[in-house]
Amino acid sequence: MEKERFEKVRKHVRSEAALEAGDVLNKIKDNFPDNPEGMNYFYDLLSRQFSEGILPKNGKKVIGTMCVQVPDELILAVDAIPIRVCSGSFPYDNAGAEFMPAKTCSMIKAIMGLFSVENYQKKFDMLVIPTTCDQKKKTTEMLTDMGYETYSLSLPSRKDNDNSRHYWQNSVKEFAADLMKKTGKKITTSNIKKAIDLKNNARYEFRRFFNLRKKSPSVIYGKDAFLVANAYFVDEVESWTSALKNLNDELEKRVNKNFSIVNQKTPRFLFTGSPPIFPNMKIPLLVEEAGGLIAVDEVCSSSRLLYDMPAYDEGALYDMIPAIADCYLKPCTCPCFVPNEERKDKLANLIDLFNIDGVIYQSFSGCQLYEMEQKLIGNFLMEKGIPMLYIESDYSKEDTGQLSTRIEAFIESIKIKKKSDLKGKRATK
Amino acid sequence: MKYFAGIDIGSTSIKIVITDEAEKIIAHSVNATGANFHKNSMAAFNSLLDKENIKRDDIVYIASTGYGRKLLKEADETISEITANAVGARKTVTGGKVKTVINIGGQDLKGISLDEDGNCGNFVMNDKCAAGTGRFLEMVARTLETEVGNLSNLHFSLKGVPAVINSTCTVFAESEIISLLANGHSHEGIVVGVHYSIAKRIARLIKRIGVEDIIFFDGGPAMNKGLVEAVENELMRELFIPEIPQITTAYGAALIAKEAYEEEAVHA
Numbered sequence: 001m002e003k004e005r006f007e008k009v010r011k012h013v014r015s016e017a018a019l020e021a022g023d024v025l026n027k028i029k030d031n032f033p034d035n036p037e038g039m040n041y042f043y044d045l046l047s048r049q050f051s052e053g054i055l056p057k058n059g060k061k062v063i064g065t066m067c068v069q070v071p072d073e074l075i076l077a078v079d080a081i082p083i084r085v086c087s088g089s090f091p092y093d094n095a096g097a098e099f100m101p102a103k104t105c106s107m108i109k110a111i112m113g114l115f116s117v118e119n120y121q122k123k124f125d126m127l128v129i130p131t132t133c134d135q136k137k138k139t140t141e142m143l144t145d146m147g148y149e150t151y152s153l154s155l156p157s158r159k160d161n162d163n164s165r166h167y168w169q170n171s172v173k174e175f176a177a178d179l180m181k182k183t184g185k186k187i188t189t190s191n192i193k194k195a196i197d198l199k200n201n202a203r204y205e206f207r208r209f210f211n212l213r214k215k216s217p218s219v220i221y222g223k224d225a226f227l228v229a230n231a232y233f234v235d236e237v238e239s240w241t242s243a244l245k246n247l248n249d250e251l252e253k254r255v256n257k258n259f260s261i262v263n264q265k266t267p268r269f270l271f272t273g274s275p276p277i278f279p280n281m282k283i284p285l286l287v288e289e290a291g292g293l294i295a296v297d298e299v300c301s302s303s304r305l306l307y308d309m310p311a312y313d314e315g316a317l318y319d320m321i322p323a324i325a326d327c328y329l330k331p332c333t334c335p336c337f338v339p340n341e342e343r344k345d346k347l348a349n350l351i352d353l354f355n356i357d358g359v360i361y362q363s364f365s366g367c368q369l370y371e372m373e374q375k376l377i378g379n380f381l382m383e384k385g386i387p388m389l390y391i392e393s394d395y396s397k398e399d400t401g402q403l404s405t406r407i408e409a410f411i412e413s414i415k416i417k418k419k420s421d422l423k424g425k426r427a428t429k
Numbered sequence: 430m431k432y433f434a435g436i437d438i439g440s441t442s443i444k445i446v447i448t449d450e451a452e453k454i455i456a457h458s459v460n461a462t463g464a465n466f467h468k469n470s471m472a473a474f475n476s477l478l479d480k481e482n483i484k485r486d487d488i489v490y491i492a493s494t495g496y497g498r499k500l501l502k503e504a505d506e507t508i509s510e511i512t513a514n515a516v517g518a519r520k521t522v523t524g525g526k527v528k529t530v531i532n533i534g535g536q537d538l539k540g541i542s543l544d545e546d547g548n549c550g551n552f553v554m555n556d557k558c559a560a561g562t563g564r565f566l567e568m569v570a571r572t573l574e575t576e577v578g579n580l581s582n583l584h585f586s587l588k589g590v591p592a593v594i595n596s597t598c599t600v601f602a603e604s605e606i607i608s609l610l611a612n613g614h615s616h617e618g619i620v621v622g623v624h625y626s627i628a629k630r631i632a633r634l635i636k637r638i639g640v641e642d643i644i645f646f647d648g649g650p651a652m653n654k655g656l657v658e659a660v661e662n663e664l665m666r667e668l669f670i671p672e673i674p675q676i677t678t679a680y681g682a683a684l685i686a687k688e689a690y691e692e693e694a695v696h697a
Contacts, residue, residue, distance in 0.1 A: 387551075401496065402537060406554055409511030413549045416512075420546070 009095075013117045016091035021050035024279040028223050031289060034261045036254075038247030039224050042231045046278050050089075054234045055123050056081050061183050064120075064127040066111065066136060068300040069155055069328045073310075074176050074321075076195035076237065078185040080125065084233035086301070087114050088277030090395040105366035106395040107277065108135045112142065121147045126182055128175070130155045132336040133369055151178060157338050159329050172325035192320050196310060198237050205244040206306040212251045213296060216355045217260035219251050222271065222294025223284050229302035230278040267414040268295040270350055272377070273362040273370050275301030280395050283362050283403070290408045296354040298347055300334060307331070335369035343373070344380045351386055358414050359388040360407075366394075387414060431489045433690065435682025436474060437510065438466055438497030441535030441563055441649065443473050444679040447483065452520065452684060456481040457676050462535075466497035492686035494678055496536075506689050510534075510678050511541060511552050517681025518645040519547040521671050528641035531631060531660070531668075532678070533648040535563040540635030551638045558598060561630040563649050565599050566656075569623050572606050573616050577653075583620040584655025591621035602626075620655065628659035640664060647674040 025047055029035060048054060055062060061080035065072065072082035087093075087110035096104075096113030114120075115127075129140045130153040140152045154171045156164035176187055209228065212219060228247065232240050254260075269287060271294045276284050284294055297303050308331040312323035333343035350356065359381055363370040374390050381388045389410040393399055430449065437444040439462060447456040458480075460473040470493075478485060493504035494513040501507075518530045518541075530541040536559045544550035559565060570577045592614045596602040602623075609619055627650075644666055650656055651674035661668055671677055 402554060405496075405509050405511065406552070408509035409549060409552060412509055412512040416548050 010117050013091050013095050017089045018050045021279045024281055036250050038250045041243040042227045045231050049234055061125040064124045066129045067132050068304055069130040070128050071324045071328050073195040073199055073324050077187045077191045078179050078183045087111050088280035093395045103366045105364040126151055128153055159337055168329045169322045169325045200309055202237050202241045203306045203309050205241050208248045215255050217262045218293055219254040221288055223288055226276050226302055229305050262293050266293050267357045268293050270356045270359045271297040274364040274367050275299040277301045286404050286407050290411050292411045296350050335373040361388055361390045363392045365392050430487050432487050433683045433686040434488050434491045435679040436493045437679035438470050438495040439535050440496050443470050444676045445477050446676050446679040446683045448683040459675050467500045490686040490690035492682040494682040508685050512549055513681035514678045515541050515549040516684050517677035525643050527643050527645045529644045531646045533650040540638050542638040553634050553637050560598055561627040568599055568603055580620050581653045581655040583617045587617035587621050592618040594622040594626040624656045624659035628663040632663040643669050645669050647671055647677040649675050
C-alpha cells in the first residue's frame with residue numbers, strides 16, 4: 001500500500017517537473033528572436049533531462065555532486081561520471097517542503113525533494129557535498145539517513161591564509177583516497193592528467209564563450225548562457241565541450257558579421273547572487289523579456305563554474321592534486337567564505353570588462369549568506385555609482401507580477417540614465 | 430487640439446487622466462477595475478471622452494501603466510507604475526523638489542526615492558502579500574461593518590486608548606480584530622490601531638531607501654486623513670498629499686505619453 005502511494009507521488013511530481021521544464025524551455029525558445037542554431041543541443045539536453053532522465057546507462061559509476069567546489073577531475077580520473085545535482089525544479093522544491101523547515105532555501109528543498117521522491121539510492125554510488133553553507137552541511141546527514149552513500153567534503157571558511165589552503169588540500173587528498181576505495185580504481189599520474197586535460201578543454205571553450213559575450217551590443221542572450229552552463233551539470237564533458245565549440249564558432253561569425261541580438265540602447269546587466277538553475281529561469285527571463293540583457297553573471301551555476309584552471313609545475317600526483325584543490329578554493333567567491341572581499345573585486349572587474357549598466361542581485365529566500373552579503377555588495381556598488389536591484393525570491397511563480405513591475409521600473413530608470421549620459425557625451429563633444 | 434492619455438489599470442480601480450499640450454489635466458476619472466480589465470478600461474476611457482466631449486482622434490498618444498498595463502492593446506506605450514508615479518509626483522508639486530514618494534495601492538506598498546534630476550533613483554516594494562495595502566483597509570472596514578470612507582471619521586472620534594494590532598498579515602489581522610471586538614474594544618480604537626500598524630509597516634519599508642523631504646503620499650488610501658496622521662507621526666515628518674491622490678500615476682503616464690509622442694515626431 002505504502003509502496004503504491006509512493007509510486008503515485010513520484011509519477012505525479014515527475015510529470016509536473018517535466019511540464020514545468022517544457023514550459024520554461026518554450027518561453028526561452030519562442031519569446032526571443034535569433035536563437036543560435038548551436039543552442040539546440042543544449043535545449044534538447046535539458047528537455048531530455050526532465051522527460052527521460054539523464055542518468056547514464058553505460059555501467060559507469062555515478063557520483064552526484066553539489067556546489068562548485070567538488071573537484072570533478074578526481075571523479076573523471078577514476079572513470080566515474082560526475083553529475084551536479086543542485087536542482088532548480090519547483091515541483092521537487094514543493095516535495096521537499098513537506099518535510100524541510102519552512103525557511104529552507106528553495107534549492108535545498110528541491111534537492112531533498114528530488115532524493116526523497118526518486119529512489120536514487122542505487123543509481124548514485126556516492127553524493128559528495130562540500131561543507132559550504134549550514135543547509136548544505138545538514139543535507140549530508142539527512143541524505144545518509146535516507147539511505148544514500150554520502151561524503152562530506154570539508155571546506156574551510158577562510159581562504160586567505162596558508163592554514164586554510166593546506167587544510168583544503170588535505171581534504172581533497174582524503175576525498176581522492178575515499179574515491180579510490182569506493183570505486184576500486186587507482187588515481188594515477190596518467191589518468192589524472194587526462195582528466196585535467198579533458199576538463200581544461202571544457203574550460204578553454206567556456207572562456208572563449210565568456211570572451212564572445214563581451215561584444216556590445218551582444219551576440220547572445222543571458223538566458224541561453226545560463227542554459228549552456230547548466231547543461232554542464234548533467235552532460236558528459238566531451239560532448240558538452242564539442243557542442244559549446246560549435247556554438248562558439250557560430251557566435252564568432254556573428255561577431256565578425258557585426259550581427260547583434262539587441263541594440264546599442266539595451267541596458268546591460270550583471271547577474272549575481274543565488275544561482276539560476278534550469279528550470280528556475282524566473283528572474284533572468286523577466287529581465288530579458290522586459291528589454292534588458294544579462295551580459296554576464298557571477299554565480300556558481302554559470303561563470304564561476306569553469307573559468308579557473310589548475311596550475312601545476314610538475315606532472316606528478318603530489319603536485320597535480322594540490323593544484324586541482326587550489327583552483328577550486330582560491331578564486332571561489334561563494335558567500336560562505338569570510339572575508340569575501342574578492343567577490344567585490346570580481347564584480348568591479350566584470351562591470352568594466354562587460355560595459356555594465358546595472359546589477360541584478362538574486363537571493364533565494366532562506367539563503368542567509370547571500371541575503372546578508374547583499375548589504376555589503378550593495379554599499380560597494382553604490383559607492384561605485386552602479387545601480388543594483390535586489391530581489392529576494394524562490395522557485396514559485398506567485399510573485400511574478402510584482403517582480404516584473406520592479407524589474408521594468410529598474411530597466412526604465414537605467415534607460416533614462418543612459419539617455420541623459422548619451423546627451424551629456426554629445427554635449428561635451 | 431492634441432491630447433495625451435495616461436491609463437492606470439490598478440488591481441482595484443482604473444484611473445484615467447487626459448492632458449493637453451501644456452501638460453494640464455483637462456479630464457480624469459476613477460472607476461472600479463472589476464474582473465474584465467480590458468473591457469472595463471476601454472469602457473471607462475470611452476465614457477470619459479463622451480462626458481468631456483473629446484474626440485478619440487484628438488488623443489494622439491496613450492500610455493498604459495499599472496497591474497493590467499500589458500492587457501491594453503490600444504496603448505502606444507506601456508510603462509511601469511513606479512516610473513509613472515515618480516514622473517507624476519515630480520510634476521504635481523510645484524513649490525520644490527519631491528525626494529520621496531510613498532504610494533499605497535490596492536495590493537502593494539511602494540517607496541520611491543527621486544534623484545537630483547527627479548528621476549526614479551531607488552525604490553522598494555512589498556513582495557508577496559497584501560498587508561497594509563488598500564485591500565487591508567477594505568477588510569478592516571468590512572469586519573467593522575462600515576465603509577472605507579468612514580475610517581477617517583472613526584479615527585478622529587477616538588476617546589481613550591487605541592488598540593494594538595500586531596499582525597500585518599491580512600488574514601491574521603482579521604482574526605485579531607475579531608478577537609479585539611470580542612474583548613470589548615471600541616471600533617474607533619481598532620481603526621486607530623490599524624492605521625498605526627500600517628504606518629509602522631510603511632516607515633520600516635521606506636527607511637530602506639532613506640526618507641527625505643519633500644515626501645509625497647498618494648494612492649487611494651491617502652484620502653484617509655486618519656491614516657495620513659498616523660504615517661506623519663511614525664515618520665515624524667509632514668506629508669504632501671495631492672488634491673486627488675488616486676490619479677498621480679495616471680497623470681505621470683500621460684506626461685510620459687506626451688514625451689514619447691514628441692520624441693517620435695522628431696524621429697519621423
